[in-house]
Amino acid sequence: xxxxxxxxxxxxxxxxxxxxxxxxxxxxxxxxxxxxxxxxxxxxxxxxxxxxxxxxxxxxxxxxxxxxxxxxxxxxxxxxxxxxxxxxxxxxxxxxxxxxxxxxxxxxxxxxxxxxxxxxxxxxxxxxxxxxxxxxxxxxxxxxxxxxxxxxxxxxxxxxxxxxxxxxxxxxxxxxxxxxxxxxxxxxxxxxxxxxxxxxxxxxxxxxxxxxxxxxxxxxxxxxxxxxxxxxxxxxxxxxxxxxxxxxxxxxxxxxxxxxxxxxxxxxxxxxxxxxxxxxxxxxxxxxxxxxxxxxxxxxxxxxxxxxxxxxxxxxxxxxxxxxxxxxxxxxxxxxxxxxxxxxxxxxxxxxxxxxxxxxxxxxxxxxxxxxxxxxxxxxxxxxxxxxxxxxxxxxxxxxxxxxxxxxx
Numbered sequence: 001x002x003x004x005x006x007x008x009x010x011x012x013x014x015x016x017x018x019x020x021x022x023x024x025x026x027x028x029x030x031x032x033x034x035x036x037x038x039x040x041x042x043x044x045x046x047x048x049x050x051x052x053x054x055x056x057x058x059x060x061x062x063x064x065x066x067x068x069x070x071x072x073x074x075x076x077x078x079x080x081x082x083x084x085x086x087x088x089x090x091x092x093x094x095x096x097x098x099x100x101x102x103x104x105x106x107x108x109x110x111x112x113x114x115x116x117x118x119x120x121x122x123x124x125x126x127x128x129x130x131x132x133x134x135x136x137x138x139x140x141x142x143x144x145x146x147x148x149x150x151x152x153x154x155x156x157x158x159x160x161x162x163x164x165x166x167x168x169x170x171x172x173x174x175x176x177x178x179x180x181x182x183x184x185x186x187x188x189x190x191x192x193x194x195x196x197x198x199x200x201x202x203x204x205x206x207x208x209x210x211x212x213x214x215x216x217x218x219x220x221x222x223x224x225x226x227x228x229x230x231x232x233x234x235x236x237x238x239x240x241x242x243x244x245x246x247x248x249x250x251x252x253x254x255x256x257x258x259x260x261x262x263x264x265x266x267x268x269x270x271x272x273x274x275x276x277x278x279x280x281x282x283x284x285x286x287x288x289x290x291x292x293x294x295x296x297x298x299x300x301x302x303x304x305x306x307x308x309x310x311x312x313x314x315x316x317x318x319x320x321x322x323x324x325x326x327x328x329x330x331x332x333x334x335x336x337x338x339x340x341x342x343x344x345x346x347x348x349x350x351x352x353x354x355x356x357x358x359x360x361x362x363x364x365x366x367x368x369x370x371x372x373x374x375x376x377x378x379x380x381x382x383x384x385x386x387x388x389x390x391x392x393x394x395x396x397x398x399x400x401x402x403x404x405x406x407x408x409x
Contacts, residue, residue: 016043017370021196023104024095025049025079026086028056030152030178031136031212032108033075034185039104039192040078041363041372047098047388048076048379052083052409055381066354073350074360076378082389083382083409091407092117097392099124099131104192108136111146121207131205132195134188140211150212152180159216160223167238184215244289245296246271249329250307250315258307258315261325263289270322275306348374382409 021044025036033048033056040046050056056076061069084091096119099105105124107114114120114135121133135141138150153174156162161180166173191208199205226232234242239249241263249257262271265288272281280302285291292299307315312328319326328334336359341347346362363372385408389399402408 013371013373013375015370016372017367019043021045021104022102023047023106024098024102025106026095027106027108027136029058030181031184031188032106033058034182035134035136035188035192036079036106037075037077038185038189042370043372046079047082047384048079049082049084049086049095050381052085052382052406055081055083059381070358073358073378077360078375079379080384080388081379081382082385084385085407086117088407090402092119094389094392095119096124096127100128101392102128102131104132104134106134106188110149111137111141125205129204130199132192132199132208133205134192134208134210136184136188136210136212138212140214141209152178152212155180155184155212156216158213160220161216164234164236166236168236172236180212180216183219184210184212187215187218243293245292246299246303248300248303250304252307252310252312252315254311256312257329258312259327259329260303260307260319262303263292267324268292271303271319271324274318274322274324275303277302350374350377352377385409
């Protein structure tokens with residue numbers, strides 16, 4: 001696979017924030033690889049270890065182009081691929097040699113898997129005390145549930161998110177993406193950056209234990225203190241924002257919906273004037289959020305009646321003019337055509353091996369001095385095996401012997 005990814009000549013990328021950081025990725029699918037992808041976007045050298053023959057199952061997930069998922073071009077950009085059978089002792093020796101020179105190792109296997117291969121943190125840190133090990137699992141490395149298999153959808157349920165999604169009285173629905181995995185990955189990246197700062201001061205690495213359900217739970221805002229203080233169990237509220245009013249999705253004349261967030265005190269008054277309800281704007285009982293929450297049904301009805309007489313475009317134009325936060329519900333087609341996405345560099349075009357163009361998400365977050373960048377396309381399975389093995393001192397004869405035995409591809 002070519003390292004030339006841009007559809008047109010691009011200026012050289014400035015120095016990357018994580019240039020020189022060496023990362024070993026042993027995970028697969030979403031959580032571990034997303035964490036490694038984030039590091040790779042900002043210049044870390046990521047060596048992705050995959051099983052020979054099949055590779056990361058994500059290569060075959062969702063819509064395929066020429067036999068490979070287009071998602072793969074997002075999740076594994078900027079990485080190198082080493083196809084290695086971790087079940088074999090010789091492959092485990094390779095990982096140990098890689099870990100001796102690495103800064104970070106990321107894994108998202110079930111707890112105990114790494115120890116079973118002789119690759120647990122105790123063994124790896126004995127070889128390289130500066131190594132930072134990120135472990136992502138469903139329930140964490142301790143506790144009574146540690147050995148249960150855990151996927152993001154289960155973690156979203158256990159973390160409290162699934163109970164809040166959907167309409168009251170209906171089956172709880174899934175958030176439309178693997179948000180539990182992604183939240184865990186981002187918490188893992190935060191942990192790595194914290195550990196790097198500690199290593200800078202102490203010279204020593206450490207283990208980061210991220211549980212999928214805990215990453216979700218960490219984003220559950222006031223759920224626990226409200227239950228502790230009042231015994232309140234928040235339930236699903238559809239498109240509304242419970243306890244913060246008025247905020248909802250309102251159906252418009254053309255069948256579309258406008259999201260309108262009029263919950264700030266001054267914003268609420270401006271919103272009421274736009275919809276012709278000066279009486280509500282001036283009502284002292286509605287001057288603060290607590291009063292508006294008590295009459296949220298009345299407010300939603302007033303806003304809904306106004307929106308129902310206008311198209312989405314008309315609603316948004318009126319509210320933009322009054323500085324009331326509002327927006328349409330985007331499909332991916334809307335995103336791909338949006339000039340703001342384009343202006344912010346969030347619609348990035350790359351060139352695939354067959355010469356065709358593919359648009360992928362840009363880099364987040366945006367750093368002024370050391371921005372991230374798309375340095376190379378996602379690798380073919382085992383594309384970098386020979387090069388990586390030579391870099392840790394294996395001879396061509398040793399590499400050939402590993403390939404002959406199916407340990408390396």
